[in-house]
Amino acid sequence: MNPHPAKANTSTILIAEDQEDILENLSDYLSMRGYHTLQARNGKEAFQLALEQGPDLIISDLGMPVWDGNRLLEALQERSELARIPFVILTAWADRQNMRKGLLTGATDYITKPFKLKEIEEAIKSHLARKQRLEESIYTYVRKQRHCIIKKKPAISFTSLMHGGGATHES
Amino acid sequence: MASTVANDSGTEADQLDLSDHIFVAVGKLSSQMAILTDAARKERQEASLTRLQNITRHLPGFIYEFKVNADGSRCFPYVSESIEKHFGISCEEVSSNVQKVWDRIHPDDVARVEASTAASASSGELWTCEFRIVRPDGSVRWFSGSAKPESQPDGSTLWYGYVDDITDRHKVEETLRKKTALLQLLTETALNFISVPVTKADTAIEHALGEIAVFFSADRAYLFEYNFQQEKTFNTHEWCAPGITPFKERLQGTPIEWDSEWYFKHQRGEVVHIPDVPAMPECSVKEILSMQSIQSVLTVPLMHEDKPIGFVGFDLVQTKRRFSEEEILLLGVFSRALVSVILRSEADQALKESYEQIDMFFDVSAGLLCVCDYEGQFLQVNHGWELFLGLPKSEIHGRSFATFVHPKDRRATEAMMLKLKQDKKVEDFVNRFVDKEGNWRSVSWVALSRNGKIYASARDVTAEREASEALKTALEDAEHMAEMRSRLISMASHEFRTPLSSIRLSTEMLETYLSDNGVPLPNSASKQFARIFSSTDQLTDVITDILEIEGVGRDKDTNLRTRVDLEALCEEVITTCGELHGASKRIHLTTQSPLVDFETNMLMLKSSLSNLLDNAIKYTSANSMIEVRLAQSGTYMSVEVLDQGDGIPDEEAANLFEAFFRSSRTSHLRGTGLGLPIVKRNIESLGGCVTYRPNQPKGSIFTITLPLEQNCTT
Numbered sequence: 001m002n003p004h005p006a007k008a009n010t011s012t013i014l015i016a017e018d019q020e021d022i023l024e025n026l027s028d029y030l031s032m033r034g035y036h037t038l039q040a041r042n043g044k045e046a047f048q049l050a051l052e053q054g055p056d057l058i059i060s061d062l063g064m065p066v067w068d069g070n071r072l073l074e075a076l077q078e079r080s081e082l083a084r085i086p087f088v089i090l091t092a093w094a095d096r097q098n099m100r101k102g103l104l105t106g107a108t109d110y111i112t113k114p115f116k117l118k119e120i121e122e123a124i125k126s127h128l129a130r131k132q133r134l135e136e137s138i139y140t141y142v143r144k145q146r147h148c149i150i151k152k153k154p155a156i157s158f159t160s161l162m163h164g165g166g167a168t169h170e171s
Numbered sequence: 172m173a174s175t176v177a178n179d180s181g182t183e184a185d186q187l188d189l190s191d192h193i194f195v196a197v198g199k200l201s202s203q204m205a206i207l208t209d210a211a212r213k214e215r216q217e218a219s220l221t222r223l224q225n226i227t228r229h230l231p232g233f234i235y236e237f238k239v240n241a242d243g244s245r246c247f248p249y250v251s252e253s254i255e256k257h258f259g260i261s262c263e264e265v266s267s268n269v270q271k272v273w274d275r276i277h278p279d280d281v282a283r284v285e286a287s288t289a290a291s292a293s294s295g296e297l298w299t300c301e302f303r304i305v306r307p308d309g310s311v312r313w314f315s316g317s318a319k320p321e322s323q324p325d326g327s328t329l330w331y332g333y334v335d336d337i338t339d340r341h342k343v344e345e346t347l348r349k350k351t352a353l354l355q356l357l358t359e360t361a362l363n364f365i366s367v368p369v370t371k372a373d374t375a376i377e378h379a380l381g382e383i384a385v386f387f388s389a390d391r392a393y394l395f396e397y398n399f400q401q402e403k404t405f406n407t408h409e410w411c412a413p414g415i416t417p418f419k420e421r422l423q424g425t426p427i428e429w430d431s432e433w434y435f436k437h438q439r440g441e442v443v444h445i446p447d448v449p450a451m452p453e454c455s456v457k458e459i460l461s462m463q464s465i466q467s468v469l470t471v472p473l474m475h476e477d478k479p480i481g482f483v484g485f486d487l488v489q490t491k492r493r494f495s496e497e498e499i500l501l502l503g504v505f506s507r508a509l510v511s512v513i514l515r516s517e518a519d520q521a522l523k524e525s526y527e528q529i530d531m532f533f534d535v536s537a538g539l540l541c542v543c544d545y546e547g548q549f550l551q552v553n554h555g556w557e558l559f560l561g562l563p564k565s566e567i568h569g570r571s572f573a574t575f576v577h578p579k580d581r582r583a584t585e586a587m588m589l590k591l592k593q594d595k596k597v598e599d600f601v602n603r604f605v606d607k608e609g610n611w612r613s614v615s616w617v618a619l620s621r622n623g624k625i626y627a628s629a630r631d632v633t634a635e636r637e638a639s640e641a642l643k644t645a646l647e648d649a650e651h652m653a654e655m656r657s658r659l660i661s662m663a664s665h666e667f668r669t670p671l672s673s674i675r676l677s678t679e680m681l682e683t684y685l686s687d688n689g690v691p692l693p694n695s696a697s698k699q700f701a702r703i704f705s706s707t708d709q710l711t712d713v714i715t716d717i718l719e720i721e722g723v724g725r726d727k728d729t730n731l732r733t734r735v736d737l738e739a740l741c742e743e744v745i746t747t748c749g750e751l752h753g754a755s756k757r758i759h760l761t762t763q764s765p766l767v768d769f770e771t772n773m774l775m776l777k778s779s780l781s782n783l784l785d786n787a788i789k790y791t792s793a794n795s796m797i798e799v800r801l802a803q804s805g806t807y808m809s810v811e812v813l814d815q816g817d818g819i820p821d822e823e824a825a826n827l828f829e830a831f832f833r834s835s836r837t838s839h840l841r842g843t844g845l846g847l848p849i850v851k852r853n854i855e856s857l858g859g860c861v862t863y864r865p866n867q868p869k870g871s872i873f874t875i876t877l878p879l880e881q882n883c884t885t
Contacts, residue, residue, distance in 0.1 A: 019669065025676045029683060063665075092668035095661055095718055113672035114711055117679045 011128055014038040014055035016046035016072060017090070018064040022113075026059070029117055035124070043067025047075050050082055056131065057124055062091040062098065070105060077106050086127035090115065227251035232335030237318065239292060241326030245269055248329075257314070257336055259307040277303035277311065291320050292328045301337065313341040349386075350497065356382055357505055364512040369519040372512050373408065380483070381410040383505060388492065389485035390415045394473075394509065395422075396481040397437075402427045407481070415488060418463065430456050437472035437479040442502075444469045446493035466491045469499070471506045475514065483509055539614065539629035545592055547571045547584075550624065559631055561607030577603035577611055591620045601632065660721050664714045671714075675707045716845035720830055720852065732770040737808055738762055741799055744777060748784045757795065758784070763802040769879045775853040776877070779861070782846045783812045783873045791816035791870070806879045815870040819863060827863050850875075 013035045017023040020041075027037045038053055040046035044067040046060060058076070062069035069089060076082040086108040091098070094112040102110050109123050141156075148155055227234055233253035239245045247265050255261045258275050265272055276284055280302040291298035299317045306312065318332025360379040367375040376394060384392035394408040406422035428434045433456065436443050445468045451457040460468060463486070470484035483506050494502070533540055534554045542551040549556075552567050560567060560575065576584050580602035587600050600616040613636050618627035682700050685692055692700075741760055749755030787797045795815040802809050819827060819834055826832045828851040831844040847861075854861045859877035866872045 019673070021673050022676055025680045029680060032683070032687060092665045092672060093661070094664055094668060094715060113668045114675040114707055115672065117676070117683065 010036070011056040012036040012038060012053060013124065014040065014046060014049055014053070014058045016040040016043060016058065016060035016064065016069065018042060018061060026120070030124070033121060043069060043072035046072050050076060050085065051079075054081070055085060057086045057088065057127060059088045059090050059120070062089060062093055062102070070102070073102070073105050073107060086131055088123055088127065090120070224252065227253060232333055233257060234333050237330045237332060239328050247272070257312070257334070258304055275304045275306070277305055279303075291318070291330070295320055295322065298330060298332065312336055312338045353386060353498070353501055356386060357501055357508070360505065361508040364508045367512070369516050372516040376408045376509065376512065377410055380408060384410055384412065384485055387485055387494070387498070388487065388490060390488040391418070391486040392484070393419070394481060394483050397427060397479055399427070433470075437470070437482055440472055440474050440477070440479070442469060442471045442499055444494055444499065447491055464488050467493070469494050469502070471499070471502045473506050473510045473513065475510050480510065480513065539631065541627050541629070543572065543625040543627065545588070545623060545625070547573050547588060559606065559612070560604070575604045577605070587616070591618055591625050594620060657721065660717060664718050667710065667714050671707050671710055675704070678703045716849060719849050720845050731772055733773050734768045735771050735773050735776065736768050737766050737801055737810070740773065740777060741780065741801060741810065744780045744784060745799060748781055748788060752785075752788045754788045754793070758797045758799065760799045761801070763800060766801060766803050766808065767879070769808060769877070771857055771877060775857060779850040779853050779875060780810065782850050783875070786846065787812050787814040787816070790814070808877045808879060810875045812873045813866050813870065815866065818865050818869055818871050824863055828861070
């Protein structure tokens with residue numbers, strides 16, 4: 001019996017990795033954990049898939065042919081609809097310089113190889129949850145703003161909503 | 172006058188003192204005597220003769236008649252008896268043998284007496300002559316004779332004459348003559364000393380010594396120098412008469428007080444005069460002088476500023492001599508002239524030596540020294556230039572140095588010359604010179620000008636410049652090598668991590684597949700999985716630490732400083748580490764004094780603290796206590812981590828912070844040997860230090876000390 005039955009998890013993870021065994025294993029593992037996975041063997045391919053499929057999270061290597069991870073990240077940052085997708089760098093470059101560069105360009109996390117699957121899984125969960133919370137907050141905000149507009153009440157700020165200040169106004 | 176003598180009672184004779192009158196009187200008397208024949212006349216004649224004898228007896232000389240007959244024979248018809256007193260011959264001997272008189276005349280004077288007599292005879296003029304008589308006792312006396320000739324009818328010539336002893340007068344004259352000669356000699360010597368070139372001073376001194384020695388009939392004349400430093404005397408000049416042994420070579424470095432009396436006399440400016448050495452009472456001086464056969468000696472000190480600088484001396488070997496006071500006085504003048512020429516000579520020598528010294532320094536200098544004119548023409552160069560340019564001085568002198576200067580440096584060189592002409596000093600000016608082989612060599616200059624000349628000291632800085640260039644290149648190479656090494660390590664790290672990553676992932680997948688299928692893993696299989704994970708983790712740790720210790724890709728953010736609450740930071744680290752190792756309960760934090768926040772690099776401090784705490788947990792038993800103590804003392808913060816483990820053996824404590832060092836007590840445990848070196852490097856880069864000391868009764872204490880005011884060192 002599978003102790004971790006695949007949940008009805010709609011999250012799609014795009015994995016960009018030129019090393020076949022890593023790509024395959026990681027993809028397998030995440031599928032087993034109920035994620036929908038997309039596989040890309042270089043940055044450019046990953047960008048195309050991201051454009052077409054709009055994944056919830058991207059795990060990307062840095063050193064890849066055609067487009068490397070940094071170029072992929074930069075390309076994503078330029079597209080507003082893709083810029084907010086959590087981007088986790090998974091690389092064997094372990095020095096701080098590379099790490100810092102990645103994070104400054106807009107990566108969400110930086111995991112060095114060799115990694116533990118648990119580590120990856122926790123990172124994915126945490127980033128997806130944050131993303132979800134953020135999206136929910138945005139929906140709530142939009143809803144409240146609409147409500148305010150209809151009821152001709154003064155507008156509330158997104159920040160106060162995020163800090164729970166707006167909850168009293170609901171319903 | 173003659174009748175007065177003949178007719179008078181003779182009382183006037185005593186008043187006659189002039190020889191002219193006497194011989195005239197004698198002539199008249201004798202002619203009268205020849206005419207008188209009768210007894211009365213004879214009586215009168217005898218009385219006259221007695222009177223004559225009485226008169227002549229008291230004359231200083233004697234009177235005589237001398238006759239040369241026509242046949243050439245001669246005789247003394249009359250001679251007063253005083254001749255015996257003067258010549259040592261009696262009147263009778265003269266009458267019997269005229270030759271006896273001639274025999275008494277000094278052999279050197281015979282010819283002169285003969286010649287003057289012959290001349291007087293032929294001319295009829297008054298005979299005068301000065302001549303010496305050697306008396307029977309051997310003594311020599313000077314005489315002056317004068318006689319009036321008269322031609323006789325029988326063809327003979329008769330002289331009436333007077334001879335007087337003039338020895339004393341002669342002596343006075345001789346003394347005067349000698350004194351005049353000595354004065355003249357000294358004047359000439361002094362004048363010569365004033366004008367003689369210094370190079371010829373020694374010859375002049377020796378010549379003067381000789382002249383004066385000859386004057387005094389001395390056999391040896393010498394000059395001694397007193398050397399007070401060495402307390403010795405040196406014979407510097409000597410003159411010896413022919414056949415006299417010189418002593419100069421033997422008398423070098425004689426002790427200054429070889430005879431104290433002698434020396435003290437000179438000290439007082441007095442002469443030492445021993446006229447008769449053999450007559451001296453027995454003493455050491457006599458002994459020494461006698462050994463040199465010295466009969467008489469005189470030394471005169473050479474005084475300068477009331478001190479004797481030496482003495483001049485005269486030895487008489489063949490004769491004896493007593494120097495008169497006047498002579499000694501005059502020799503004092505000579506000694507002063509000698510002092511002046513010696514001092515002049517010494518001053519000149521000192522000047523010459525100082526010039527020579529300058530010349531020596533000029534030539535011995537390793538630098539390039541030269542004197543040029545404003546046109547840049549070399550007037551004088553030292554040996555250094557010959558070596559530098561590979562040309563002899565003769566080919567450098569007279570050439571303009573512009574001809575040696577690199578064309579690209581000429582304008583700058585002209586500017587330097589202009590600066591020098593304006594009397595400004597030039598320093599650290601560098602231009603290039605071409606040597607004989609055509610190599611360009613860099614020269615650094617220091618120069619100044621005076622009275623239209625440029626005085627310069629230059630230095631060949633070619634090697635220096637090349638070395639500096641080489642050093643620069645070496646540094647660049649080293650930087651390049653460091654960069655390469657950094658890249659290599661980074662690459663190696665990457666290349667290790669990639670397959671490690673595959674191993675780990677595949678293994679984890681394998682474990683996942685097995686466990687996801689619900690098959691319980693046998694213990695042995697779990698153990699193998701654990702070993703693979705442990706090994707890959709260890710390898711990963713090593714690679715991580717190597718990257719860290721090498722500072723590969725270390726970012727500039729290590730210089731980042733933020734305000735840190737040390738207590739809060741420690742609590743966080745204790746919590747993290749405690750939870751990781753399940754050791755939270757045995758770690759205690761104590762704060763010994765109120766702490767202020769301070770600025771530091773939080774990440775580096777945090778990682779260092781974690782490292783120390785990890786070690787304390789890992790290397791001690793699960794039930795022992797670990798204490799973290801915080802304190803602030805003056806301008807320092809300190810964090811101590813105390814454990815109760817086995818501690819570090821004393822002999823290993825010194826190597827504790829060296830890379831890849833593993834303590835013998837922990838070598839069986841997992842570790843890279845890089846943890847403490849990384850802590851050390853991090854803390855030092857924060858301006859602090861980390862130290863170890865043993866805990867009591869057992870265990871270790873690691874202390875991190877950080878300054879409150881930090882200087883970035885990374």
